[in-house]
Each structure stands twice: as C-alpha cells, then as structure tokens.
Amino acid sequence: xxxxxxxxxxxxxxxxxxxxxxxxxxxxxxxxxxxxxxxxxxxxxxxxxxxxxxxxxxxxxxxxxxxxxxxxxxxxxxxxxxxxxxxxxxxxxxxxxxxxxxxxxxxxxxxxxxxxxxxxxxxxxxxxxxxxxxxxxxxxxxxxxxxxxxxxxxxxxxxxxxxxxxxxxxxxxxxxxxxxxxxxxxxxxxxxxxxxxxxxxxxxxxxxxxxxxxxxxx
Numbered sequence: 001x002x003x004x005x006x007x008x009x010x011x012x013x014x015x016x017x018x019x020x021x022x023x024x025x026x027x028x029x030x031x032x033x034x035x036x037x038x039x040x041x042x043x044x045x046x047x048x049x050x051x052x053x054x055x056x057x058x059x060x061x062x063x064x065x066x067x068x069x070x071x072x073x074x075x076x077x078x079x080x081x082x083x084x085x086x087x088x089x090x091x092x093x094x095x096x097x098x099x100x101x102x103x104x105x106x107x108x109x110x111x112x113x114x115x116x117x118x119x120x121x122x123x124x125x126x127x128x129x130x131x132x133x134x135x136x137x138x139x140x141x142x143x144x145x146x147x148x149x150x151x152x153x154x155x156x157x158x159x160x161x162x163x164x165x166x167x168x169x170x171x172x173x174x175x176x177x178x179x180x181x182x183x184x185x186x187x188x189x190x191x192x193x194x195x196x197x198x199x200x201x202x203x204x205x206x207x208x209x210x211x212x213x214x215x216x217x218x
Contacts, residue, residue: 041202043163043209046195047134048074050211051161054191058129059083062153064117064162065136069097069108075132076102084108085125087115117146127155131162137174138165138209144177151186156218160187163195166208178212190214 048071059082063072066086076082080102086109088094100108115121117136131153136142150160164174181187191213198204 041197042199043195043197044070044134045074046197046209047071047132047161047163047211048078050193050195050213051075051130051132052078054213055130055159055161058159060126060129061085062087062128062131063109064131064133064150065089065142066097066109066112067093067135069100071132071134072097072108073100073102076108080104083110085110085128086112087117087121088112089114089116117142117149119149121149121153123153128153128158129155130159132160133162135163137162138168143172144174147174147177147181148186151181151216154216156216158216160212160214160216162212163209164212165197166194166210169210174210174212178214185217187217188215 044067052075061075061082061084063069063075063084063086066072066088067090069086072084072086075084086094086097088097091114094112094114097109097112098107102108111125113122113124131150137144137146147162150162154160169175178187178190182189193211193213194208195211196205197207197209
C-alpha cells in the first residue's frame with residue numbers, strides 16, 4: 001500500500017502499540033499532505049483553539065500524542081511564549097514535529113520524547129502546568145484507562161485538554177472512567193465540549209470529537 005493510500009481505515013484498524021509504530025512509520029512523511037490537507041482535517045487547530053479559550057495563562061505545556069506537531073504549532077500561534085514538550089510513540093512522527101517552527105522561526109518544541117502511553121510514562125522534566133492531546137484517543141489507539149497514565153505528568157492543579165473521537169468516547173466507556181477519577185478525588189468534574197474534526201466541505205464533515213477539560217486535584 002502506498003503512503004498516499006493510507007488513511008482513516010488503516011488508522012482505525014490498529015490494535016497494539018506496535019501496530020501504531022508500523023502505521024506511522026509508513027505515514028509520517030506524507031501524513032499532512034495526504035490526510036490533513038486532502039481531507040480538510042481541522043482537529044489539531046480545534047484543540048488549540050479550545051486550549052486557548054479555556055486554559056488560563058500557563059508556561060510549561062505537554063503535547064500528548066504529538067504526531068507531526070500541528071497542534072503544538074497552532075498553540076504557539078495563539079500563545080507565543082509557551083514552552084511545549086511533546087510525546088509520541090512514533091519516532092518518525094516526532095522527526096516531523098521537530099521541523100515545526102513558530103512564527104518567529106524558532107522551534108515549536110523544546111524537547112520531544114518517544115513514549116508508549118499505554119504504560120507508566122517517564123518524565124524527565126518538572127511536572128507540567130497543562131497538557132493537551134489531539135487525535136490520540138481514537139479508534140484503535142488509546143483507551144480510557146490510559147488517562148490515568150497522564151495524571152503523574154501534571155503539577156498540582158494542572159490542566160488536561162484531551163480530545164476523544166466521539167464514537168470511541170461512547171463505545172469505550174470514557175464517561176465511566178472519568179466518573180471513577182472524579183470519585184477517587186483525582187480530577188475535578190470535567191467539562192465536555194464537542195468540536196468538528198473536519199472543515200465544512202470535507203467528505204468527513206460531521207464527524208465530531210469530545211474534548212475533556214478538567215484539572216488535577218492536589
């Protein structure tokens with residue numbers, strides 16, 4: 001299968017971390033041209049806009065499931081002074097993210113780390129004030145149980161802005177996991193927003209994601 005032929009069917013069919021690595025190793029170089037641009041995929045920009053709208057001023061941010069770095073790039077256009085690190089399972093996608101620049105020509109990301117988010121996630125830095133995620137919690141990718149692996153990455157009162165594919169949210173029981181985390185006293189009761197994943201005019205327009213907005217409790 002050619003890189004250009006890769007798309008949603010392949011992305012939604014992955015089952016394991018190794019499946020993810022294989023898919024994105026093949027797709028990284030053409031991901032933005034063959035999918036983001038061709039399908040009018042606005043998810044990264046939408047998450048950046050929600051983050052900017054709802055999160056108070058913060059300095060140190062973590063991008064979970066960085067991909068090619070589009071969400072981080074959009075965040076820096078809205079908040080010029082933030083420091084962003086990124087984590088992703090695919091070294092090939094991270095190599096693309098490393099090339100992303102801010103409007104002043106500097107790198108979007110301070111540092112990028114290859115991590116498997118289905119396990120406990122090592123963090124080489126001080127806990128972050130906020131994290132965001134776009135397109136990582138979706139069919140064949142991370143399930144609701146992985147939300148717990150993100151919490152140790154955050155400082156006290158740290159913010160989460162995590163997009164979850166709408167169908168995945170419902171079929172995998174994200175609401176129940178969030179209720180459990182609230183009951184445990186780990187997070188505040190989340191606000192859930194809906195966003196369009198594709199631009200009007202896209203063949204996939206109408207597909208939505210839910211954005212989990214919550215805060216770590218001390």
